[in-house]
Amino acid sequence: MGTEDGERVGLRERKKQETRIALSWAAIRLAVERGLENVRVEDIAAEVGVSPRTFNNYFSSKGEAIAARHLDRARWIAAELRAQPASKPLWEAITDAALARFALGQEGDGKHTPDQQWVAGLRLMLAEPALQGEFFKAGAIAEAELAAAVAERTGTDVTHDLYPRLVAGAVGAAIAVVMEQWMRADPPVPIMALLSDALRQLAAGLPVP
Amino acid sequence: MGTEDGERVGLRERKKQETRIALSWAAIRLAVERGLENVRVEDIAAEVGVSPRTFNNYFSSKGEAIAARHLDRARWIAAELRAQPASKPLWEAITDAALARFALGQEGDGKHTPDQQWVAGLRLMLAEPALQGEFFKAGAIAEAELAAAVAERTGTDVTHDLYPRLVAGAVGAAIAVVMEQWMRADPPVPIMALLSDALRQLAAGLPVP
DNA sequence: AAGAATTTTTGCGTGACACGCAAAAACGGG
DNA sequence: CCCGTTTTTGCGTGTCACGCAAAAATTCTT
DSSP states (O other): OSSSSSOOOOHHHHHHHHHHHHHHHHHOOOOHHHHGGGGHHHHHHHHHHHOHHHHHOOOOOOHHHHHHHHHHHHHHHHHHHHHTTTSSHHHHHHHHHHHHHTTTTTTSSOOOOHHHHHHHHHHHHHHHHHHEEEHHHHHHHHHHHHHHHHHHHHHHOTOOOHHHHHHHHHHHHHHHHHHHHHHHSSOOHHHHHHHHHHHHHHHHTOOOO | OOSSSSOOOOHHHHHHHHHHHHHHHHHHHHHHHGGGGGOOOHHHHHHHOOOHHHHHOOOSHHHHHHHHHHHHHHHHHHHHHHSSSTOOOHHHHHHHHHHHHHHHHHHOOOOOOTTHHHHHHHHHHHHHHHEEEEHHHHHHHHHHHHHHHHHHHHHTTTTTTTTTHHHHHHHHHHHHHHHHHHHHSSSSHHHHHHHOOOOOOOOTOOOOO
């Protein structure tokens, strides 16, 4: 066991992550192009230049592969919260953390969003019933990590106290609602505005408007 | 078409609902007893006295069958909210509606809970990764109905306003957290207490305790 | 009440999938 | 440059979801 914990990225791990991500993106791209039903596992594997059997070494289903990108992205929110200065009040920190993760796709100029692919994937996951389960499951995993981060920050206990998971759940729900709303806003509205608005309402106790 | 809208329950629909529910319960019971992996669709169908093919006329997967009971139960919360007097403030109405739906399994006497089966199913759905997706999906459907009820009551618009879905999402998350906490509370704690506490915290803006 | 018209159930066939297992290939370290 | 470990791959198997059309059941019509 040569290196300690600090440098855990063996050149091998790196490679694995790369194919993992490549498989995930390939799955999304193909599903968006031809529709989920017209994509076989075989196609995804071929796209990445890997055997069909190998696909199942990374993901146990098409849906999991597609949701993987969403999961990774959602995980980062918890990490971002931990990175916030401890002095910042909780809700402010949460808002900043969430906003930091969504600083994308909001410029209206000619610049084509690089995450257009991700948005398409999101739209797909919300539309296809076969994917919705995986989508929510990913959200739940991210919420668990967020709950841990909240517990850390507030000095509460994830297993005994309701509070951290309550916060994580509410925030997760808010993000989900915001993303959905943002995707079908006909006169496009900046996602940051929606998000900070939603979180503000949450922290205000969701009073009847 | 003889009867109006009032009596829409044809004797036929009734029968369908019955087999649907029977299939669902059978799926839960078998999965709880032997573990999900050791239950084939064939077994569930046999249990109800119906052909395997018919099972798939009702549910498109084992998971969906198991989650069906949860879905039905969750749906009732929206209905219960609509039944609350319009004069009651929103959060009070929501709390009462939710509590009404969970007035079960909380007596500590020798009486064996009739919903023990349901609790076992719930535990199963949270434990088995293959079921979690369906579980959350059911929650999302119920949340959508709850959002509609909230919109009705508050005079907001489900499609344009963030508010009703925000409330529904937060309440859904709270219920999920409460159920999870309740199921693994070692000194059993009444679910009603947990639930009203969680909702109170929500309505208070989730201040750091 | 008997036949007609729906609706539901069923059987069969098909395409796809997830996964266990063991051989083969790739890779990293000494 | 060879050895041990990890990863990839091929193959076989059991399960599953679903389309389709015949058969059975149930409701409606007159």
